[in-house]
Amino acid sequence: MSSEPISSATVGGTGHLDGLCLDHVELYVEDLDAKVGHWVDSYGFTVVGTAGSPEEGFRSAALRQGRITMVLTEGISDEHPASVYVLGHGDGVAAIALRTDDVAAAHAEAVGRGARSLAEAAGHQGGGVLATATVGAFGDLTHPLVEREASDTAGLPAGFRPVEHAEAPDRGVGLLEIDHFAVCVNIGELDPTVRFYQEVLGFAEIFEERIAVGTQAMLSKVVQSPSGEITFTIIQPDPSADAGQIDEFLKNHDGAGIQHIAFSSDDAPRTVRTLSEREVGFLKTPAAYYELLGRRLSLKKHSLDELRELNLLVDEDHGGQLFQIFTRSTHARRTLFFEVIERIGAETFGSSNIKALYEAVEVERQREIGLPR
Numbered sequence: 001m002s003s004e005p006i007s008s009a010t011v012g013g014t015g016h017l018d019g020l021c022l023d024h025v026e027l028y029v030e031d032l033d034a035k036v037g038h039w040v041d042s043y044g045f046t047v048v049g050t051a052g053s054p055e056e057g058f059r060s061a062a063l064r065q066g067r068i069t070m071v072l073t074e075g076i077s078d079e080h081p082a083s084v085y086v087l088g089h090g091d092g093v094a095a096i097a098l099r100t101d102d103v104a105a106a107h108a109e110a111v112g113r114g115a116r117s118l119a120e121a122a123g124h125q126g127g128g129v130l131a132t133a134t135v136g137a138f139g140d141l142t143h144p145l146v147e148r149e150a151s152d153t154a155g156l157p158a159g160f161r162p163v164e165h166a167e168a169p170d171r172g173v174g175l176l177e178i179d180h181f182a183v184c185v186n187i188g189e190l191d192p193t194v195r196f197y198q199e200v201l202g203f204a205e206i207f208e209e210r211i212a213v214g215t216q217a218m219l220s221k222v223v224q225s226p227s228g229e230i231t232f233t234i235i236q237p238d239p240s241a242d243a244g245q246i247d248e249f250l251k252n253h254d255g256a257g258i259q260h261i262a263f264s265s266d267d268a269p270r271t272v273r274t275l276s277e278r279e280v281g282f283l284k285t286p287a288a289y290y291e292l293l294g295r296r297l298s299l300k301k302h303s304l305d306e307l308r309e310l311n312l313l314v315d316e317d318h319g320g321q322l323f324q325i326f327t328r329s330t331h332a333r334r335t336l337f338f339e340v341i342e343r344i345g346a347e348t349f350g351s352s353n354i355k356a357l358y359e360a361v362e363v364e365r366q367r368e369i370g371l372p373r
Contacts, residue, residue, distance in 0.1 A: 032074035044173035049160035093258035128152030139256035190236035216244030320345020
């Protein structure tokens with residue numbers, strides 16, 4: 001296993017793409033009502049908007065917690081992109097919308113740098129969104145570009161109707177924002193995907209890693225937007241190793257896609273306890289991990305007993321420490337899952353944690369398919 005933090009000084013200026021921020025994430029789902037119920041009951045999100053109609057061929061709900069806005073969309077007509085996506089991939093992340101101060105200029109700049117234009121810049125009236133456009137990313141993931149009124153940084157996506165309700169109660173979950181997205185790509189696609197984010201959207205590569213677990217291995221590079229608000233961990237199977245969990249994701253998902261979304265918390269143990277009480281399942285960490293932990297580092301927060309009890313991992317880099325854990329996948333194809341992460345100054349991901357997380361997913365994968373562990 002080798003890792004290499006990379007200086008953030010490699011960030012390049014790209015005009016109107018410099019200040020890209022995360023606006024919202026859209027998942028295409030087979031059963032909107034069931035998924036909304038899951039995100040509300042299990043993860044503590046609040047429904048803040050709706051969109052669509054039978055005539056438009058889709059139904060959507062916007063949900064929010066902290067600075068996170070998740071859009072769930074169900075295709076009603078067979079021709080709607082959500083219907084086509086779910087048929088090919090099952091439920092999954094279809095769009096990651098990026099906010100910019102000038103959609104027309106950002107779209108033109110991205111296309112000029114090699115992006116595929118999927119929708120030209122178009123103005124909107126009402127609701128706080130001034131304009132949108134869309135470019136393609138890896139696989140069939142898209143990046144809608146969103147321009148908002150200055151006072152509407154937490155507004156709804158274009159076309160959504162607000163849901164009138166009292167102030168959302170504090171459900172104690174404590175999810176704050178999206179820390180990063182993990183992406184699985186096919187062999188040979190890692191470097192081209194990294195170059196896309198560097199050359200087209202002006203991201204910088206900040207970390208790279210090779211993780212080996214037994215006879216399996218994966219290659220990973222991390223890219224981050226100039227604003228520091230959007231991070232993609234891009235993962236490819238190592239072609240020199242045996243097939244493993246990344247290959248399985250690519251097979252079950254039918255190509256490249258988002259493997260997991262990491263949600264940040266300022267108190268990971270509290271968040272994990274609350275989510276567990278709401279019947280969110282988490283992966284187990286090998287016991288040996290905690291036997292060695294005390295020799296590896298001195299905890300800046302939380303106790304070793306608490307981490308062991310909750311299966312939380314801790315690691316550190318040059319900036320500080322981080323605590324993290326994966327949820328068990330409830331996806332029918334065992335593809336998409338989620339992560340809770342708390343950072344205390346840490347800027348990357350920690351080599352020991354990445355290996356332990358890989359091992360935890362591998363144990364779960366073998367349990368699912370009935371292999372000896």
